[in-house]
Amino acid sequence: MRRTAAAIVLAIGLMALLAPWIAPYHPEQIFENRAYAPPMRIHVRDADGWHRPFVYRQKMVDRIGRVYVEDHSHRVPLRWLSNGHLLSVDADDAPLLFCGADALGRDLCSRLIFGARLSLGVALIGACGALLLGALLGAAAGTLGGRLDTVVTTIADFVLVLPVVYLVIVLRATRPLVIGPSEVFVLMSGLFACAAWPDVARGVRAIVSTERTRDYAVAARAAGAGPVRLIGHLLPAAYGFLRVQFVLLIPALLVAESSLSFVGFGFEGRTPSWGGLLKEGETLTAMYSAPWLLLPAAALFLVVLALQRIAGHTQIFMPEPLTQRARAVSLRPTNEYSGRVPSGPDAV
Amino acid sequence: MRRDAAIYGLRRIAAALILILSVSITAFILARLAPGDETTADLLNGVDERIIAIKRERLGLNRPLIVQVADYSWGVLRLDLGLSARFEQPVGPLVLERGANTARLGFMALLLATALGIPLGIFTGSRPHTWIARMVSVFSLTALACPPLVAALGLLFLAVSIGGIASGPRDLLIPTLALGLPMAAMLERLQSQATRDALNAPDLQAAVARGIPPQRLIWVHAARQSLRPVLGVYGVVIGGVFSGSLAVEFATGWPGLGRLMYDAVQSGDVKLVAGCVFAGGVSLAVGNLIADALRAWVDPRVRGIA
Numbered sequence: 001m002r003r004t005a006a007a008i009v010l011a012i013g014l015m016a017l018l019a020p021w022i023a024p025y026h027p028e029q030i031f032e033n034r035a036y037a038p039p040m041r042i043h044v045r046d047a048d049g050w051h052r053p054f055v056y057r058q059k060m061v062d063r064i065g066r067v068y069v070e071d072h073s074h075r076v077p078l079r080w081l082s083n084g085h086l087l088s089v090d091a092d093d094a095p096l097l098f099c100g101a102d103a104l105g106r107d108l109c110s111r112l113i114f115g116a117r118l119s120l121g122v123a124l125i126g127a128c129g130a131l132l133l134g135a136l137l138g139a140a141a142g143t144l145g146g147r148l149d150t151v152v153t154t155i156a157d158f159v160l161v162l163p164v165v166y167l168v169i170v171l172r173a174t175r176p177l178v179i180g181p182s183e184v185f186v187l188m189s190g191l192f193a194c195a196a197w198p199d200v201a202r203g204v205r206a207i208v209s210t211e212r213t214r215d216y217a218v219a220a221r222a223a224g225a226g227p228v229r230l231i232g233h234l235l236p237a238a239y240g241f242l243r244v245q246f247v248l249l250i251p252a253l254l255v256a257e258s259s260l261s262f263v264g265f266g267f268e269g270r271t272p273s274w275g276g277l278l279k280e281g282e283t284l285t286a287m288y289s290a291p292w293l294l295l296p297a298a299a300l301f302l303v304v305l306a307l308q309r310i311a312g313h314t315q316i317f318m319p320e321p322l323t324q325r326a327r328a329v330s331l332r333p334t335n336e337y338s339g340r341v342p343s344g345p346d347a348v
Numbered sequence: 349m350r351r352d353a354a355i356y357g358l359r360r361i362a363a364a365l366i367l368i369l370s371v372s373i374t375a376f377i378l379a380r381l382a383p384g385d386e387t388t389a390d391l392l393n394g395v396d397e398r399i400i401a402i403k404r405e406r407l408g409l410n411r412p413l414i415v416q417v418a419d420y421s422w423g424v425l426r427l428d429l430g431l432s433a434r435f436e437q438p439v440g441p442l443v444l445e446r447g448a449n450t451a452r453l454g455f456m457a458l459l460l461a462t463a464l465g466i467p468l469g470i471f472t473g474s475r476p477h478t479w480i481a482r483m484v485s486v487f488s489l490t491a492l493a494c495p496p497l498v499a500a501l502g503l504l505f506l507a508v509s510i511g512g513i514a515s516g517p518r519d520l521l522i523p524t525l526a527l528g529l530p531m532a533a534m535l536e537r538l539q540s541q542a543t544r545d546a547l548n549a550p551d552l553q554a555a556v557a558r559g560i561p562p563q564r565l566i567w568v569h570a571a572r573q574s575l576r577p578v579l580g581v582y583g584v585v586i587g588g589v590f591s592g593s594l595a596v597e598f599a600t601g602w603p604g605l606g607r608l609m610y611d612a613v614q615s616g617d618v619k620l621v622a623g624c625v626f627a628g629g630v631s632l633a634v635g636n637l638i639a640d641a642l643r644a645w646v647d648p649r650v651r652g653i654a
Contacts, residue, residue: 158367161364161367161587161632161633161636162367162371162629162632163371163590163625163628163629163631163632164587164591165590165591165594165606165628166375166609166624166625166628166629167371167374167375167625169609169610169613170375170378170379170613170621170625171378173378173379173382173613173621174378174379174381174382174383175382175383176383176384251493255495255497256591258495258497258595259495259496259497259591259594259595262497262595262598262599263594263595263598263606263610264610265610265613275497278497278501281501282501282598282599284504284508287501287504287505287508287509288508288509291505291509294501294502294505297497297498297501297502300495300497300498301493301494301498304493304494304495304498305489305490305493308489308492308493309489
């Protein structure tokens, strides 16, 4: 189960990384007379018998009703590893539409693959930022204690109860409504990092502050280790917790990006992200006549499911004894002197 | 003890009030700093300069930012959220109406999630190795991976392909299901885990030894013990209702706070933006207070620690 999940995530990650090579077309390329063209079927046999996988060209028969039929007059063979793409057809047989086309006649498959880049990229960078910020602040607060601890904890508690969605929208609105995709990227991942760090910081702080009283930490302090070195000694105790947080933050932020883009505060129409793509399939008529426009939702579901499986379902929610569980994950011996090993949510 | 509880409660309420106040004022300042204001659209539409000047005067846009912020803060303290430029109405009633819609949706979803998730969780937690429990858990894990946006679109698609049942924009069924089912799945998983842990705890083992009948053991003894970790996540869940309802409102056309906020931002209606944030802050704070109160009621330690 977990291995399958990891394989799925890896495959989608690779797809995003190698998007220009895997996607058949540039995501903004518009094909004439292909508005709402349905996904092409891949055939392996026709009247003459079996062949290597091929498709038929689509022909528009009704422009108003957007009715397409397959042109059975000649087979269009799929070309592997040629024309600079993983899978393509010859230029005069274009377009190749595995997932159909959108309202403007752009290849949905290419847009999905390039969309994975933006959506996963934002989630990844946002999660890294939140983790970095949370780990540093949490570790500093837990190690040094005192006034810094109070300040960090107060801010974290404050951010945790904010109506984050609304604030993100307000912050987004401080920039002009139409800005370039790279600026949206930076803005969104930054906002996500700012919104998501408190959870991380609280967990790290709890782990580090219990770790601080253990013998090795006391010894380090006695040997004259400064605060920075001490943090370096203590932080590894939180690695297990951070790992789980990382795997859980990505789907959460992926969903956040999609929701924001879907609503219209993320990437705008031309630049494909999963949420933005969903916006096109949202209307009931589109759902009825072009259900393939909902494919980004399926992709979203798949990635979220896979990442949640990797993290293991017990960690999906964060009940109070998070730290105990995190310590159990971190493969370090728990307190040797009390014979009790914490287990389950009731171990306090 | 009663005194402690009262002080604890009052402190929490005071903190919530400060939070709401500071958040809406911050939202006001941020939205004011954003490019464009209430008259930008008029300017682009070529409305007469004199009319725009009158509008600016009426909305108080000519005054310095500090004065505007101070004025707005004083207004919020008196629960006067100002005048919406886009709707030419006081922000208060507008936000109240839409906020009530979002609150209704959230409440229904929460109700659904609780009514579905908790009993199912107790059921699966007490017999984890039966095929029914396995099926429920597969279903839960699937629903858990459906963010409200995906759930809403999926349900709409289902409704459309079955024949358009209940896909009207004002119908509460689809939004509630979309928002509530993932939450129900989460509660089910958590309750299941908590019930399993509770049943393994020494005191429950002792109860088994005393000869307490299994059904009573599960639904009374274990259920009470597992209440604490489950109530602990309600705060998280309420936050999730809010972020989830934004996407659901857009996908299903539910006239809630999120859509109002979108309109407000699009038209540069600063007071309406701040008003929406105010309403969001209030609902979130109320939800968190209720969750905390429940937790304190169930677990005396919470009262002591805080």
